[in-house]
Amino acid sequence: MWGSTQARGTSSCLQGDSLIHTIPFWFKFVIETQSYCNSRCPNCMRNTEPTKSRWRNGDPIREQMPTEKVLDLINQASDLGYRGHIKFAYYSDPSCEPRLVSFVKHAREKGLLPVIQTNGALLTDELCKQLDGIVDRAIFGLSNRKPPEYWRARFPKTRDVFVRTDWEDPNAWIITHFFPQKERLEAAIKRNIDSPCHLPHMLFIIQYNGEMSLCCDDLSHLWNLGNAFEASLEELWWSEKHTEILRTLSVPGGRLNYPFCRICPEGDIDLEAEYAAYYRGTSYIGIRPRYM
Numbered sequence: 035m036w037g038s039t040q041a042r043g044t045s046s047c048l049q050g051d052s053l054i055h056t057i058p059f060w061f062k063f064v065i066e067t068q069s070y071c072n073s074r075c076p077n078c079m080r081n082t083e084p085t086k087s088r089w090r091n092g093d094p095i096r097e098q099m100p101t102e103k104v105l106d107l108i109n110q111a112s113d114l115g116y117r118g119h120i121k122f123a124y125y126s127d128p129s130c131e132p133r134l135v136s137f138v139k140h141a142r143e144k145g146l147l148p149v150i151q152t153n154g155a156l157l158t159d160e161l162c163k164q165l166d167g168i169v170d171r172a173i174f175g176l177s178n179r180k181p182p183e184y185w186r187a188r189f190p191k192t193r194d195v196f197v198r199t200d201w202e203d204p205n206a207w208i209i210t211h212f213f214p215q216k217e218r219l220e221a222a223i224k225r226n227i228d229s230p231c232h233l234p235h236m237l238f239i240i241q242y243n244g245e246m247s248l249c250c251d252d253l254s255h256l257w258n259l260g261n262a263f264e265a266s267l268e269e270l271w272w273s274e275k276h277t278e279i280l281r282t283l284s285v286p287g288g289r290l291n292y293p294f295c296r297i298c299p300e301g302d303i304d305l306e307a308e309y310a311a312y313y314r315g316t317s318y319i320g321i322r323p324r325y326m
């Protein structure tokens with residue numbers, strides 16, 4: 035028997051006793067456990083975004099998500115069957131999070147694969163020791179100033195250590211909505227405006243204040259997708275509104291329905307190829323729940 039669970043605010047259906055969700059599972063999970071970053075990179079959305087959502091009266095906002103909420107979100111993801119990557123930073127740096135080691139350990143215990151993506155400036159040798167082998171992947175981003183061998187020596191037990199060293203080359207900067215090089219930005223927008231966008235299918239982002247983002251550039255949570263302090267992860271991901279937006283963006287011309295997508299430089303991705311490439315060599319390859 036088929037029955038709708040839309041009264042709970044989701045767009046999933048019941049078949050027998052099984053929940054059949056109408057959009058697939060995400061495969062990158064982000065909890066912004068705190069809002070601060072120690073860097074001021076000129077290309078970063080937190081510095082270029084006109085609403086200045088990470089600033090208050092000229093100073094960076096320094097707020098934490100309550101610890102019990104972070105743990106609850108990890109538990110919810112695990113209970114839903116998610117076993118993929120989890121990051122504890124969005125446009126913040128995880129090394130500015132004093133609770134990082136305890137969150138990483140908890141996520142591991144719950145079967146998830148923790149990842150750190152950081153500029154590395156505040157990662158002490160002691161902190162590296164505590165994280166090594168518990169994180170599945172350590173990514174040292176564009177603002178990293180140390181050579182790959184420095185980080186590989188500090189993370190010998192971590193499956194994947196990826197180090198960017200091209201921070202001085204502006205051509206290596208990722209182009210986001212308010213990228214400072216206008217010509218490159220405009221060319222990217224023009225190139226992608228008629229493409230579908232599958233990025234939001236892959237990313238589940240909860241900001242430090244509980245707000246859900248649609249995609250990496252949605253710092254100001256423009257779509258009002260709901261708040262994780264008031265609704266469950268299941269209700270947020272499979273809400274009718276979120277489902278409808280993802281479907282709209284899945285076809286050519288879908289971006290034209292949303293003002294922020296009309297000025298977006300991001301290209302489309304092939305979801306299955308992205309999943310396969312991202313999880314190659316991990317325990318999550320081939321076991322992603324589908325719920326289709």
Ligand code: SF4
Pocket residue numbers: 231232233234248249250251252283289294295298299300
């Ligand atoms: S088109 Fe751009 S702004 Fe819109 S959902 Fe995709 S990545 Fe986000």
